[in-house]
Amino acid sequence: MCKRLFFLPVLSLLGMSGLTLRAGPAIPPVVEPARNAIPDLTQTDPKGNFPGGGSTYCGPVAVSNSLWAIFGSEYGWWEQFTQYDLVRKLASQPFMNIEASKGCTVKQLTRGVDTYLRKRGEKGYYLKFQGWRPHDQCHATGHLQPKLKWIKEILSLQRSAVWLNVGWYCETPNKGSARRIGGHWVTAVGFGIDGEGRADPDYLIIHDPAQRAGPPAQEFVKLSRIEGGVLTGVYENLPRAATGFYLMEGGMHLKAGAHHAVLDGAVGLVLREKQQTDDSLDPGATSTLDPFR
Template sequence: MSTAKWISFSLYLFLLLSQFSVLSQQASAEIYRCQLDAQKSPVFTDSRFKCEHKKAQLLSVKAPINIIERKVLASIPDLSQRDPSANFPDDGRKYCAPVAVSNSLSTAMGGMPSTQQIELARTLGSADYMATGTKGTSPKQLLQGLERYLDTHKTSQPSFYKSKLEYRGQLSVARKYNRDLDRQAELPWLINGIKQEKHIWLNIGWYQTQANGKQKRIGGHWVTLVGYEKLGSLKDGKGEYLIINDPATRGGDNQEQLTVNMTKLNGRMGYQLMNQASMPKKADMAWLDGAIQLAL
């Protein structure tokens, strides 16, 4: 068979198998090779009745099917907290929360040039709102500061009138942000939030293994959640990823895909975030400590 004909067959086979991906755990398709036509070219089909003279050679094909479910909010920018032109306090070392939130708000406000977004991040981190300091920004500071910002700017941004903030995670916040006292930001909750195009920020904890085998939190970080991907066979259902814009990286069009691994941290089940680029070298694990969602 010539290279061109083999490529055509491979493409046909791929398209045919893809039809079975949502119908079964493991696809099984019958492919027939018809007798040669007048030009001596093989003909392939999924039905032996389509072959002339009913002469067909059955090619049994069984292949594991990978499914992909993916959504990315591509319009959300990726400002870097270390951007030299921003001149954030302390060179932006602790400015991850204001920058992560500014990524989302700039989109909600119709988009803005980077110079304007830098001013937005600076405003969010100021003493009037999140009061970001030498220890960074806690979930409580982010929630209260962001709510204050939304309230004071709702006249110019009508969508802010219907804003709703929700937190799930390990730290204590005002009950109005976590009415059910959910201690875990569950993956389905995050994925549903992206599907509804909510604005979401992940609070990542960095942990180091101690001599007694326990994990100690040695730092943390805020990132903007911009998407998710589910990849795996229908049989095992494995393969879930969160897609983020990380303020600690160089910014620009550099979305980061984190593998989500459900495991235990000091005896508690939760989500380990694999391959987290900005995790310090002295840390052994990046952990999803919590998350905040904003609906507008």
């Protein structure tokens, strides 16, 4: 479905650094994780005791949801290490280096994930970004607009994760333009059905770490392709044409002051199958049970 607003979203995984995914089975029409299979932590949860109340911790919290789903069972023996501890590690200086007064950039998020995976001894993984936000060349795909098919391809694989970079936009007096006033990170966990359980290829299922999203629950977000207008704002790489980007509607909880949520970008992660990872571990790598020792 395409939309024209007051301001006016065919790709296989290609040539991936370290890990190359060859053409496989068709993307399933629906991917919906089992209840509680992927955490849905709230960034302002008092139990986390994050700096600044967690107001700028959407990035490390969104990432922690996926990494805890993949690796959390390995911390089972270490009762004192919780997902809150993982968030604090990801946000710390050696990883994402999050400041209590600033949000998480694409560079910070991808560098933090890279550092975490290297400390675990993971090798040959795929970690890439699609979108217009500034990012390191090693994570570039050459696509300045996120592709829904790419997101679905990654989410349909084992040991994978997708984190969506949402842009908050408000309408302006200039007809055909919207101004970016901030951003947010959410965890993509599935696709293909709406909130009523009906099949719909335009829907993604997300876990939103913002307090405004309410108690932990799946959010069903409809992606509508924009067909005109301009995205503006005081950010590097803006202004740019809005055509081809996606509006995030339906279950997307808007930030106060924002009129629209736009999918500015997405980070995709695919790890090697477990047996491959185990075989390729560097004998000198840190123990996978305690990567921070």
